Amino acid sequence: MLLLILLFTLTYLAIYYYFKQRFCYWTRRSVPNLEPSIPFGNISPPWKNIPPAVQYVNFYKEFKARRQKHGGVYLFGKPMYIPVDAELVRNILVKDFQYFSGRGIHFNSERQQCLDNLFFLDGPRWKTLRQKLTPTFTSGKMKMMFNTMLDCTGPLLKKMNEMADSNEVIDIKDMLAKFTTDVIGSCAFGIECNSFETADSDFRKYGKSVFEENAFKALKMMLAFNYENLAKKLRITILDKDVENFFVKISTETYNYRVRNNIKRKDFMQILIELKEVEKSLTMKELISQVFGFFVAGFDTSAATLTFCLLELACNYDIQDKLREEIFDVLYEYNGEITYEALHEMKYMDQVINETLRKYPVVSMILRKCTQDYQVPFSNSVIEKGTFTIISAMGLHRDPEYFPNPEKFDPDRFSDANLSKIRTGSYLPFGDGPRICIGMRFGMMQVKICLITLLKNFEFSLNSQTKMPPELDFGFITTAKGGVWLNCQKLNKDLLQ
Numbered sequence: 141m142l143l144l145i146l147l148f149t150l151t152y153l154a155i156y157y158y159f160k161q162r163f164c165y166w167t168r169r170s171v172p173n174l175e176p177s178i179p180f181g182n183i184s185p186p187w188k189n190i191p192p193a194v195q196y197v198n199f200y201k202e203f204k205a206r207r208q209k210h211g212g213v214y215l216f217g218k219p220m221y222i223p224v225d226a227e228l229v230r231n232i233l234v235k236d237f238q239y240f241s242g243r244g245i246h247f248n249s250e251r252q253q254c255l256d257n258l259f260f261l262d263g264p265r266w267k268t269l270r271q272k273l274t275p276t277f278t279s280g281k282m283k284m285m286f287n288t289m290l291d292c293t294g295p296l297l298k299k300m301n302e303m304a305d306s307n308e309v310i311d312i313k314d315m316l317a318k319f320t321t322d323v324i325g326s327c328a329f330g331i332e333c334n335s336f337e338t339a340d341s342d343f344r345k346y347g348k349s350v351f352e353e354n355a356f357k358a359l360k361m362m363l364a365f366n367y368e369n370l371a372k373k374l375r376i377t378i379l380d381k382d383v384e385n386f387f388v389k390i391s392t393e394t395y396n397y398r399v400r401n402n403i404k405r406k407d408f409m410q411i412l413i414e415l416k417e418v419e420k421s422l423t424m425k426e427l428i429s430q431v432f433g434f435f436v437a438g439f440d441t442s443a444a445t446l447t448f449c450l451l452e453l454a455c456n457y458d459i460q461d462k463l464r465e466e467i468f469d470v471l472y473e474y475n476g477e478i479t480y481e482a483l484h485e486m487k488y489m490d491q492v493i494n495e496t497l498r499k500y501p502v503v504s505m506i507l508r509k510c511t512q513d514y515q516v517p518f519s520n521s522v523i524e525k526g527t528f529t530i531i532s533a534m535g536l537h538r539d540p541e542y543f544p545n546p547e548k549f550d551p552d553r554f555s556d557a558n559l560s561k562i563r564t565g566s567y568l569p570f571g572d573g574p575r576i577c578i579g580m581r582f583g584m585m586q587v588k589i590c591l592i593t594l595l596k597n598f599e600f601s602l603n604s605q606t607k608m609p610p611e612l613d614f615g616f617i618t619t620a621k622g623g624v625w626l627n628c629q630k631l632n633k634d635l636l637q
């Protein structure tokens with residue numbers, strides 16, 4: 141018994157001293173930090189179920205309230221660096237990118253078939269791939285895909301008309317997720333997903349389950365994000381086998397069919413096939429990984445942006461009317477046709493989308509891993525190679541110093557007259573620097589095409605089933621919790637009158 145007590149005491153002391161020692165890390169580096177507690181550090185215990193994105197907004201606010209430009213926290217014993225000051229953020233992402241070029245998510249590349257994509261890769265492999273894929277997203281390539289994308293508005297419009305005719309309340313979130321699944325299915329795989337016809341198409345089903353969370357998945361993600369070596373030793377994989385099998389099968393079949401039958405389409409798959417077949421600069425695994433990466437990065441981000449945008453428009457009639465007026469005015473010049481050129485003339489549209497992503501940054505945390513010791517410009521602190529760095533886009537976007545009255549939805553913040561007032565580094569809907577979202581143009585085009593289609597045909601108002609402000613679901617991507625219910629009325633206005 142005595143031995144047991146002794147063993148227990150020694151273990152307790154060892155753990156206690158381990159953490160005490162770990163928790164001196166930031167003080168030793170002269171980085172302001174929050175008081176941690178054993179064993180969780182600064183994160184809240186898992187049973188409190190507070191999403192990481194919310195915790196990092198809170199850290200941001202805490203350091204900001206103390207007028208600190210940066211700070212350090214602990215996730216268990218692991219130090220995490222939190223830049224707060226917009227100029228420092230900008231330096232980390234852009235000017236001093238060579239010190240922070242990693243994303244730092246460990247994913248056991250050898251055991252996963254779909255994850256050798258831009259989002260997950262680091263180091264020279266990321267750099268080479270980014271160079272190869274950058275030409276995939278030029279405005280020329282977007283123009284080429286424009287009509288493929290526009291075709292996907294047909295089923296959306298048909299469904300919306302049916303529902304408006306029968307005076308049904310619309311779950312716009314579900315509707316938009318179906319639209320963006322159709323778009324990315326068509327543009328990435330060259331496949332018609334028919335999301336509006338099928339209750340839960342395979343693309344929707346497997347696409348959704350990539351982001352679905354459960355305790356086991358959360359634990360694996362936590363290890364993959366934060367404990368690279370342990371994740372490696374435990375051979376942790378972060379993608380479910382059935383999801384992986386589905387995407388590998390569908391990409392391989394599409395690829396084989398198109399190469400064998402010499403079928404050419406105006407989509408991502410075509411560009412990737414050419415990179416592999418003609419330029420010989422892509423392996424099959426890389427091709428599958430990119431298609432999967434575009435699918436995952438493309439459909440939920442755009443659907444969430446559209447949902448938040450329509451929700452705000454349904455609550456702000458003046459903004460909805462003003463945007464509709466712009467759409468009518470511009471399309472009038474194009475004989476009522478939605479064209480690539482028309483999209484780019486809609487200035488107020490840009491303001492509305494920018495403000496949506498300001499208030500609701502759907503990717504609310506920007507992740508970097510320090511890849512070389514970094515001397516923080518305004519202090520004597522050095523951030524050590526290997527340190528995880530988390531920038532809270534949500535913290536910055538809702539910081540009243542950068543965006544006064546941050547809860548107000550005000551597209552005029554992004555008018556030509558006001559643009560210069562936005563502090564560099566404070567607005568990061570697509571990240572920034574060499575790792576900025578590669579699909580930004582594609583995402584914006586998809587959002588614009590959808591908004592034009594909907595606003596030129598329907599008027600939206602908030603249904604009482606939906607609360608405003610919406611409750612947010614902070615997963616990997618920030619979405620509105622539950623359904624988003626809007627009333628929708630058909631417009632009887634002829635565009636060319």
Ligand code: HEM
Pocket residue numbers: 258259260270433434435437438439441442445497502503506507568569570571572573574575576577578579580582583584587
């Ligand atoms: C409104 C829609 C979208 C939003 C708000 C969004 C946002 C973001 C953000 C914040 C990042 C992290 C950037 C950083 O670390 O600095 C990112 C990365 C990325 N996004 Fe998007 N995204 C959108 C649509 C898309 C689409 C449509 C695609 C592909 C077709 C895409 C592909 C990617 C990829 C591949 C990366 C990783 C880039 C790299 O690390 O080099 N995104 N996105």
